Amino acid sequence: MQPDQIGLFLSRTTPRALAAAFTVMGLLFVATGFLTRAYNREKQERAERQYLAGQEAAAAGRYEEAIQLYTAALALKREEERYLQALALVLVKAGRTEEAETYLQQLLRTDPANGIANLMLARIYAGRGDMELAVQYYQRAIYGLWPENPLQRRIETRFELIGLLEKNGELRAMEAELLRLLEEIPEDPEIKKRVGRLFLAAESYANAAKVFTEVTRANPRDAEAFAGLGDAEFAMEHYFSARTAYARALALNPDDTRSRAQYELATEVIRLNPMLRGLGSYTRLRRSQILVERARKALDYCLPEDRSTLPEEVQQMIERADRLIAGKVRQRRTAETVEENIALAEALERYRTLNCPAPEAPDRALTLVLRQLAS
DSSP states (O other), rough: OOOOOOOHHHHHSSSSHHHHHHHHHHHHHHHHHHHHHHHHHHHHHHHHHHHHHHHHHHHHTTTTHHHHHHHHHHHHTTOOHHHHHHHHHHHHHOOOOOHHHHHHHHHHHHOTTTTTHHOOOHHHHHHHHOOOOHHHHHHHTSSSSSSSHHHHHHHHHHHHHHHHHHHTTOHHHHHHHHHHTTTTTSOHHHHHHHHHHHHTTOOOOOHHHHHHHHHHHHHHHHHHHHHHHHHHHHHHOOOOHHHHHHHHHHHHOOOOHHHHHHHHHHHHHHHHHHTTTTOOOHHHHHHHHHHHHHHHHHHGGOOSSOOOGHHHHHHHHHHHHHHTTTOSSSSOSSSSHHHHHHHHHHHHHHHHHHHSSSSOOOOOOHHHHHHHHHH
């Protein structure tokens, strides 16, 4: 109908007829809106049913089925972040990480602070060996937004990052993350002891000692914390402090065989050291002679039957040690004599280390004493 025809029609139409026509149009509009809303509601309900079925399948480990259900849910409601996130997570579990990465990146474009999505990407990149990207996304996850238990999830994520750094030998970065973690964790002795053990793994012994000391002060009956403190002090060559800590651990837990072994080793190191304060001249001399005896004995297992094949300076070194051990050398109780004996023991041990490879030092106490004297 042309505009002039519409005008002619309206001029000939009675007001009552016009009212009826508009009423019909209005009813049609309302009906259309109602039907559209009903269709959308039914569509959303179908999407939600698919999503819930996907959740059930994923929980049961039926990942491929879950992928299909989540995909169907997304087809019905494309902008629903829950569906997108669920699909990405189950793709990761199914080992389809490249597809998961695409969905996770899509999710982060609209929600860059999504803690779960950033964590999933961190794990994907860690699995590929891309440390730079993995660390980057772990950091984003740590400082991202979490829908439930945000503090706990951030702490767990930082622990996960620390584990990755430890696995890759990034000890300094590991130490830095542990120091940040100390500022976040609650006053929970179990978490603190876990942090203390990780400081030990990062070779951050002073920090480990500090953490374990805090735990022992809060709970003087925590045997595990005293054992950890002993390990930290031992690693720093503080053998008296280590022995004290191990003794406390053993008093609280006599069945701790490792602490007992470490206590005995620390005691032996202390008894071997000729340079401790307060020792008399005879004791210093005798201890230095014992170092030579033990270094010579540690060398025995790898010497050839025909020693004439050894370099001349090695033969002379062994002969000097043998004469001393047999009592054929009369030694004076002087500091110079003690230092000469220590130097001989160090030379014997150095030769053994370089020429007699072994999975473990035959005399660990000797090795520890000589290392302490050289430092």
